[in-house]
Amino acid sequence: MIPVAKPYLGEDEKNALSKVIDSGWVTQGPKVREFEEIFAEYTGSGYAIATTSCTTALHASLLVSSIGPGDEVIVPSLSFIATANAVLHSGATPVFVDIDPETCNMAPWKIEEAITEKTKAVMPAHQMGLPAEMDEINAVAQGQGLTVIEDAACALGSEYRGKRVGGEGNLTCFSFHPRKIITTGEGGMITTNSSEIAGKLRRLRHHGMSLSDLDRHKSGKVMIETYDETGYNYRMSDVHAAIGIEQMKKLPEIIEKRRKIAFQYNEAFQKIKCLRIPNVPPHIFHNYQSYWIEMLDDSPLGSIEVMQRLLEKGVSTRRGIMAIHKEACYSGYNNHLPETERIANHTILLPIFFSMTNDEVQYVIDGINALFSY
Ligand SMILES: Cc1ncc(COP(=O)(O)O)c(C=O)c1O
CATH class of the missing domain: 3.40.640.10 (Type I PLP-dependent aspartate aminotransferase-like (Major domain))
Structure with missing residues (x-):
């Protein structure tokens, strides 16, 4: 796993x-x-x-x-x-x-x-x-x-x-x-x-x-x-x-490795039209603490389905960042926040960590490619 x-x-x-x-x-x-x-x-x-x-x-x-x-x-x-x-x-x-x-x-x-x-x-x-x-x-x-x-x-x-x-x-x-x-x-x-x-x-x-x-x-x-x-x-x-x-x-080498993995993911997933990858504005240096992908409207699979299929192949993922106002304990604060809700429902976080091997990165990429028949 x-x-x-x-x-x-x-x-x-x-x-x-x-x-x-x-x-x-x-x-x-x-x-x-x-x-x-x-x-x-x-x-x-x-x-x-x-x-x-x-x-x-x-x-x-x-x-x-x-x-x-x-x-x-x-x-x-x-x-x-x-x-x-x-x-x-x-x-x-x-x-x-x-x-x-x-x-x-x-x-x-x-x-x-x-x-x-x-x-x-x-x-x-x-x-x-x-x-x-x-x-x-x-x-x-x-x-x-x-x-x-x-x-x-x-x-x-x-x-x-x-x-x-x-x-x-x-x-x-x-x-x-x-x-x-x-x-x-x-x-x-x-x-x-x-x-x-x-x-x-x-x-x-x-x-x-x-x-x-x-x-x-x-x-x-x-x-x-x-x-x-x-x-x-x-x-x-x-x-x-x-x-x-x-x-x-260890922090500089941790960040360097995470950026390397993120760039490998970027290169692979930007080719998949129904996915969106993180956008980093030019004035920002990103540590890639997390790496997310968004399933766009024309995606054949929803985020939960993608997570389940990856899990069956031995790849652990997490749902994207939560929308706090949708949780029961914040039900009294019910704002209408359409962008927040869209991102929370359609993004997932992929594995990214210092000791991740090239083979593991490639395995995740292959797993996503197979799901989207790329
Ligand atoms: C954006 C954000 N704020 C606050 C926290 C809380 O951090 P801690 O677990 O150190 O209290 C987290 C942890 O996941 C977080 O992601």
Whole structure:
């Protein structure tokens, strides 16, 4: 069976883990700080704050932006459900907007239509690793005085107009779930250029404590913490961070390999007229965290049928990105979002991962070709 995704983990991660265990310092210690520093430098951001997941990173980013009950946050519905859940958990209301079908990302021209006097923030997701049109989104947000929080769960290493995602200055949240570009098992990261916001986020993730364990440990004098605000336990452990540090070293080769596989898929599938392949605008560098194909109207097979036939041949796939507003738990938010619904219903994700062999890539291509008699 060819899996849809597989993390690239090995001896380096095992060795790093055993060093953390031997050190006896397994959470909020030197490895978390080192991972944050490497991450901030890589993304070109001033500060990086590690969390337990992207979902908690999004939640903390909303809270630190003073978003809460009575506020509205504009989000795409074509995203993993965590994007909207984080807004609900902050007490605010998610307002769904449709996507640009070319990129499957939030359509900047839909944002203005959705703004009300309650709107406080816009939360674009860089879907499947492809950066959203940030110049246009930032311009609308600036014009209306809105906060921008980027859901970059999938977009580590992708670039928008020559700048890595996370380096733009907005609060930007990443995921290290095993389906993502690098993994720590579970984990997340927030980037920001504001030292004040970074400080607030560090306190918020650590029960609102005024002092980090590492700073107290390094200090030569007795230090007593205070709790001036109510916080959370969103702390990443040093066990996770040690894996993350090793994964960051592998990131360039991971992205290079994924792009190579994506280009092989592109070349094969662009010949099949009833399929659409991802469109990458020229000003974007795509990490190909996911690779999707869309079954067009003249396709003889629907997406579920294609997935079932591939599964029978030993190729695992996943449905395309979900339409959050179609799930029962968001039934009260029933927007009409035709592009989102079309893409959610007619796309599937194909296997793409670092250790995928050429034979496996060819097997997937042959499997798709056979289905569409190409
Ligand atoms: C766009 C998007 N946002 C948020 C998340 C949540 O990430 P995590 O599992 O790290 O909380 C995911 C994960 O699949 C995602 O794809």
